[in-house]
Amino acid sequence: MMMLRRRSLVLLLVIAFIFTFVAPALAAPESVAPQALPAFDQKVVSRVSVxxxxxxxxxxxVDIGSRPAGLANEHLAAxxxxxxxxxxxxDVELQEFTVTGYRANVNIGNIIFDDGTIWETGAATDSAGxxxxGSVYHAGMGLPEDYPADIEPGFIALVSRGNPFTEIVxxxxxAGAAGVIIYNTSFGGRGNYPSAFDPNVSTDIPVLGAAWIHGTRLIDMVNEGEVIVDLETARYTNRVSYxxxxxxxxxxxxxxxxIVAVTxxxxxxxxxxxxxxxxxxxxxxxxxxRVLKSYNTDKEIRFIAFGAEEVGLVGANRYVQRLTDDEKxxxxxVFNADMIATNHPNVTHLVAATPNGVQHIVTDSAAAAGARLGDSSLMPTTFGSSDHVPFHNAGIPAALFIWLGGDxxxxxxxxxxxxxxxxxxxxxNMSLERFETALNIISAAVFDVTRKDVPALTKSKIRN
Structure with a gap:
């Protein structure tokens, strides 16, 4: 009995030794512990709050909602x-500009429910105003045979996109429809769900272009019982953004x-x-x-929220055009953040992208920050389609930070x-973890580029 107790005691001591000393040494840490960070990184990362x-x-x-360029909600956001x-x-500057280009004018439809819920959609130009x-009727593909002969006139036809808009309308x-909702079924080139759109059709009744999810949800509602909605359409011109x-x-x-810009x-x-x-x-x-306001930085930092990006990078283009030669x-x-928190599982890497794939101070500083933070998700790549492009075209080092997947x-x-x-x-559509990763890497990179060299900070750990 005594021998068994001694053996048990020895076994317990061995297990305790393994868990105390051996296991931690074998476990691969997922990230660098906070105390191992250089002091200049710790100074900013510790204050950034997701x-x-x-x-x-x-x-x-949520509080404001959709923010189409140059319209009331975008102004509320500004x-x-x-x-x-x-x-x-x-001190804040509001830089006003007119929304121009191929999307200078916009047609918007609203599907309004009895409880006050509003779904925003696109609309045909001629139906604006x-x-x-009416009561919603699900008419499939919108073919003549999709409408019963005895349907009561004045209904709103819900039709899947696919046939020519002129035929659908x-x-x-x-068949007696007073309005038409065409819901989008054209998935994006990268598999993204179909969005709202403007049906290109001439008509004297309201014709709305709804997102795929709007259509599928309406079908579910109609299958459960009668759905009565109010369709409203409007056309907006001479839009101003900031x-x-x-x-x-x-x-x-x-x-x-x-000058260093965060945009x-x-x-x-x-x-x-x-x-x-x-x-x-x-x-x-x-x-x-907020975080960088009180820190010593020997660079000028400009924090810029651009308007009208979604209609052709209009705000960023106007900003760069107005820079003096001295400012350029x-x-x-320029550190430009766009879509930095998706939770989509196939989107695997935060990238630092330049329009031509050439790396420079922005991509290099971000890569170094990721390495110091123990995060290997950041990758360089080639990508345009955001507000870093006008700066790049002006010869200014600029990169886009976005989560992407695939190659x-x-x-x-x-x-x-x-x-x-x-x-x-x-x-x-949002991941707190990915959001925090982007916040930490970009904030560490920006502070490293802009900070005033302080020996106590620099000597705390060799700078990469």
């Missing part, structure tokens, strides 16, 4: 961003100091609340403005399923 950033996303995507900057103690109330009108700019001067008072667009497409695209990037701009010469780096090249990549759809919400 929860604070998420509150900005909530304000933009006001919100300006108020946050001012609350942090910044119309409004009708003509068949619906012949770039919202907060500037942190160099601490040494040098008015000719190099992201705050508008969204029609019909999308734009939580990830791009409430996430805008929130990063606001959070970094002083610009040393991470323009010809073969994946984006989130809910890109540009009503499902781009916090609940359906």
């Amino acid at each position: 929860d604070r950033a998420m509150e900005h996303v909530r304000a933009l995507s 006001e919100y961003i300006s108020d946050v900057f001012e609350g942090l103690g910044y 119309t409004s009708i109330i 003509a068949n619906a009108k012949a 770039n919202v700019i907060a500037t942190k001067p160099a601490k040494n008072g040098n008015e000719d100091a190099p 992201g667009h705050y508008d969204s497409v029609v019909g999308s609340p734009g939580a990830n695209d791009n409430g996430s990037g805008t929130a990063l701009v606001l959070e970094l403005a 010469a002083r610009f040393m780096a 991470l090249v323009p010809s073969s990549y994946e984006i989130e399923l809910f890109y540009h759809t009503p499902q781009d919400t916090i609940e359906e």
Whole structure:
């Protein structure tokens, strides 16, 4: 009996030794422990708060909602961003510009339910300014045989996109429809769900272009019983948008100091609340403005929220066009955040992308920050289609930070399923973990590029 107790005691001591000393040595750490970070990284990363950033996303995507360029909700978002900057103690510039280009005018439809719920959609140009109330009838592909002979006139036809719009509308009108909702079934080239659109058809009744999810949800509702909605359409021209700019001067008072910009667009497409695209990037701009406000930086930092990105990078183009030659010469780096928090499992890497694939101070500093933070998700690649492009075209080092999947090249990549759809919400399309990864890497890179060299910080750990 005593021998068994001694053996048990020895066994317990061996197990305790293994768990105390051996197991930790064998376990591969997932990330660098906070105390192992260089002091200059720890100084900023320890203060960045994903929860604070998420509150900005909530304000933009939930409290305000969709933010089409130059319309009332985008203006509300600009006001919100300006108020946050001012609350942090910044002087704020609102740079006004006219929305121009191939999407200068926009047609918007609203599907309004009895409980006050509104679904925003696109609309046919000629139907703008119309409004009708009717019962929704699911008419399949919108062929003549999809309508029963005894259907009561004045209904609203719900039709799947596929046949020519002129035929869909003509068949619906012949059957007695007072309005048409065509829901999109054309999936994006990267597998993303179909979004709202403008049906290109001439008509005298309201014709709305709804997202795929709108159509499928309406079908479910109709299958459960009668659904009565109000269709309203409008056309918007001569739209005005704003770039919202907060500037942190160099601490040494040098008015000719190099300029580093942290940027992201705050508008969204029609019909999308734009939580990830791009409430996430805008929130990063606001959070970094808060964290970096009180730190010694020997570069001038400009925090810029661009309007009208979704209609052709209009805000960023206007901003760069208005830079003086002296300002362009002083610009040393632009960190542009766009869609930095998706939860889509096939989107696997945070990338630092340049339009031509050439790496520079922005991509290099981000890669170094990721390495110091023990995060290997950051990858360089080639990608345009965001507000870093106008800076690149002006010869200014600029990179886009975005989560992508696939081969991470323009010809073969994946984006989130809910890109540009009503499902781009916090609940359906955002990952706190990925959001925090992007916040940490970008904030560490920006601070490393802009900070004033302090021996106590630099000597705490050899800088990569």
